[in-house]
Amino acid sequence: MKQPAIIRDKENSNAALKAGRNRNRAQKVSEVIKDWILELRLFPGDRLPQEPELIAKLGVSKGTLRESLKILETQGLIKTRTGPGGGAFISEMEKGLANSLLATHFFFKDVSISDIYELRIIMEPQLARNVCGYINETQIEILREKMTYYNYPPVSIVEEQSQREKELEFHEIMAGFCQNELLRFNCQFLVQLLKELIICKKIYQKPNPELREKGLTYQEQLLTAFTNKDSETAHLVLQAHMLEAKSLMLAQEAHFKRGFLKG
Amino acid sequence: MKQPAIIRDKENSNAALKAGRNRNRAQKVSEVIKDWILELRLFPGDRLPQEPELIAKLGVSKGTLRESLKILETQGLIKTRTGPGGGAFISEMEKGLANSLLATHFFFKDVSISDIYELRIIMEPQLARNVCGYINETQIEILREKMTYYNYPPVSIVEEQSQREKELEFHEIMAGFCQNELLRFNCQFLVQLLKELIICKKIYQKPNPELREKGLTYQEQLLTAFTNKDSETAHLVLQAHMLEAKSLMLAQEAHFKRGFLKG
DNA sequence: AGATATTTGTTCGTATGTATT
DNA sequence: TAATACATACGAACAAATATC
Numbered sequence: 069m070k071q072p073a074i075i076r077d078k079e080n081s082n083a084a085l086k087a088g089r090n091r092n093r094a095q096k097v098s099e100v101i102k103d104w105i106l107e108l109r110l111f112p113g114d115r116l117p118q119e120p121e122l123i124a125k126l127g128v129s130k131g132t133l134r135e136s137l138k139i140l141e142t143q144g145l146i147k148t149r150t151g152p153g154g155g156a157f158i159s160e161m162e163k164g165l166a167n168s169l170l171a172t173h174f175f176f177k178d179v180s181i182s183d184i185y186e187l188r189i190i191m192e193p194q195l196a197r198n199v200c201g202y203i204n205e206t207q208i209e210i211l212r213e214k215m216t217y218y219n220y221p222p223v224s225i226v227e228e229q230s231q232r233e234k235e236l237e238f239h240e241i242m243a244g245f246c247q248n249e250l251l252r253f254n255c256q257f258l259v260q261l262l263k264e265l266i267i268c269k270k271i272y273q274k275p276n277p278e279l280r281e282k283g284l285t286y287q288e289q290l291l292t293a294f295t296n297k298d299s300e301t302a303h304l305v306l307q308a309h310m311l312e313a314k315s316l317m318l319a320q321e322a323h324f325k326r327g328f329l330k331g
Numbered sequence: 332m333k334q335p336a337i338i339r340d341k342e343n344s345n346a347a348l349k350a351g352r353n354r355n356r357a358q359k360v361s362e363v364i365k366d367w368i369l370e371l372r373l374f375p376g377d378r379l380p381q382e383p384e385l386i387a388k389l390g391v392s393k394g395t396l397r398e399s400l401k402i403l404e405t406q407g408l409i410k411t412r413t414g415p416g417g418g419a420f421i422s423e424m425e426k427g428l429a430n431s432l433l434a435t436h437f438f439f440k441d442v443s444i445s446d447i448y449e450l451r452i453i454m455e456p457q458l459a460r461n462v463c464g465y466i467n468e469t470q471i472e473i474l475r476e477k478m479t480y481y482n483y484p485p486v487s488i489v490e491e492q493s494q495r496e497k498e499l500e501f502h503e504i505m506a507g508f509c510q511n512e513l514l515r516f517n518c519q520f521l522v523q524l525l526k527e528l529i530i531c532k533k534i535y536q537k538p539n540p541e542l543r544e545k546g547l548t549y550q551e552q553l554l555t556a557f558t559n560k561d562s563e564t565a566h567l568v569l570q571a572h573m574l575e576a577k578s579l580m581l582a583q584e585a586h587f588k589r590g591f592l593k594g
Numbered sequence: 595a596g597a598t599a600t601t602t603g604t605t606c607g608t609a610t611g612t613a614t615t
Numbered sequence: 616t617a618a619t620a621c622a623t624a625c626g627a628a629c630a631a632a633t634a635t636c
Contacts, residue, residue: 092603138357169406249437392624394623395623416600417632597636599634
C-alpha cells in the first residue's frame with residue numbers, strides 16, 4: 069500500500085511527474101493536484117488555479133490537464149464552472165456519486181436479495197437504535213407522512229410498485245437522520261440496490277399484500293418507540309421487520325447481475 | 332432518480348447526445364458508452380471499438396472522447412492498452428479502486444473510531460457466522476499463520492504497530508473468504524479505515540498489551556469454532572472480541588478528518 | 595534482436611460557448 | 616448590450632508503447 073504523501077513541495081511533485089515515464093501522464097498529474105489540495109489545505113469551496121496557470125505549473129498540455137481534471141471530477145473531488153471567476157472548485161463528493169461508483173463496483177458481481185438482506189437484518193436495527201437517541205418530533209412527522217403513501221391497499225400493479233418504492237424511501241429518510249456517516253451510507257446504499265431491483269428486474273410483479281401490511285404495522289410500532297425514546301424496542305421492531313421482509317422476498321428470489329449501473 | 336435505460340439504440344443515444352447542450356459533453360458521451368456496454372452485453376475482457384471508430388460513431392472530437400474514456404477508466408469500468416490489438420477493454424473494477432473512491436467520499440466527513448466500531452460490532456460477528464459455513468482447513472491454516480506475527484509481546488513500538496496491522500489483516504483475510512460480496516467489501520473497507528488510522532494519525536502510540544492478548548485469545552476460540560463448524564459460537568466470540576476492542580480503543584479515541592485520501 | 599505496423603497518448607493552435615460585469 | 620474571462624470543443628500533427636514478423 070502506498071504511503072500517503074501529505075506534505076510534498078511543488079518542485080518534488082513536478083520532478084516525480086517528469087520521472088514517471090512508464091504510466092499514464094494524466095493520472096500522475098491528477099495525483100500531483102491531489103497532493104496540492106492536501107498541501108495547501110484546500111477545502112470545499114476553494115478554487116484551484118486556472119487552466120493556463122495549471123498548465124504552466126505542471127508543464128503539461130491543455131488536453132492532458134483536462135483529462136486530469138476529469139479524473140478528479142469523476143472522483144467527486146472538484147467541480148468546474150465556466151465564465152469569469154470560474155475554474156475548478158474543491159467540492160465535497162455528493163452522496164449520489166459515491167453510490168453510483170460503488171454500484172459500478174458491484175456491476176459484474178453477483179449480488180442476491182439474500183445477500184442484501186443479510187446486511188439489512190443487522191444494519192437497520194442498529195440504525196433504529198442509533199437514530200432513536202436524537203430523533204425529534206419533526207423528523208418523526210416526516211416519516212409518518214411518508215407512510216401515508218402506502219397505508220392503504222394498492223389498486224393496480226403500478227401503484228403496488230410505487231408503494232414499494234415509498235416504503236423503501238421510509239428507510240432511506242430514517243438513515244438520513246443518522247449521524248454515523250458510515251452507517252448512514254451503508255443503509256442508504258442497500259436501499260438503492262433494492263430500488264434498482266424494482267425498476268430493472270421487475271420483480272415484485274406479483275402482488276404481495278402481506279409485505280405491505282406487516283411492514284406498515286412494524287413501522288407504526290417503530291414510530292411509537294421513537295416517540296418514547298425506547299431504543300431497544302426500536303431495535304427489536306426493526307429486526308423483526310427485516311426478518312419478515314427477507315422471508316417474504318426470498319419467495320421471489322432472483323439474482324441480478326448488471327443493470328444497476330447508472331447513478 | 333434517473334430511469335436506467337438498459338435498451339437504447341444507437342440513433343437514440345446520439346440524438347440524446349446532440350440534444351443536451353446544457354451540460355458537459357464528455358460526461359454525456361461516457362453515459363452513451365455505458366449504455367452501449369449494457370446494450371451489447373459486453374463483459375470484462377471484451378473490447379470497445381477503437382478511437383477513430385468511436386469518434387465517428389459518437390460524432391465528437393478526439394479530445395472529448397478521451398475525456399469520456401478517462402471518466403470510465405476512473406470509474407473502473409474500462410482499461411486501455413496501446414499497440415496493435417489495443418484499445419479500451421471492459422474491466423471489472425478492482426477492490427482497491429472501489430476502496431479509494433469510497434475513502435474519497437468520506438474525505439471531508441468526520442468519522443470516529445466509535446463510528447467504525449459501531450459497524451464492526453455488528454458486521455464482524457455476522458461475517459464469522461457466514462464464513463463458518465464453508466471455510467476449509469487450508470483457509471483456517473492461513474489465518475493461524477497470520478496469528479504467528481503477533482502471538483508474542485512486542486519488543487518495540489515499531490513492532491507493536493506492525494502487530495496491530497497484522498491483527499487487522501487477520502480480519503481482512505477472513506472477510507476475503509466471504510461469499511457475500513457486500514459483506515466482504517464492508518468488512519474490508521472498515522479494516523482499511525482503521526489501518527489508515529494507524530499510519531496517518533499515529534494513534535496506538537502507547538503500548539496496549541491488553542488489546543493484543545485478548546484479541547489473540549478470541550481469535551484462537553474463533554478458529555476452534557471454525558474447525559467445529561460451530562457458527563453460533565463463532566458469532567458470539569467475535570461479538571465479544573469487537574466489544575472488547577471498541578472499549579479498549581475508545582480510551583485512545585481520536586477523530587480523524589482527511590489524510591486517508593490516496594489509494 | 596530489430597524493424598515495422600498498429601493503436602493509444604500528448605501537444606498545440608484555433609474556434610466556440612457561457613457566465614459575469 | 617458589449618466586453619471580458621474563462622471553460623469547452625475541435626482537428627491535425629507528433630510521440631510513445633506494444634504486438635508481430
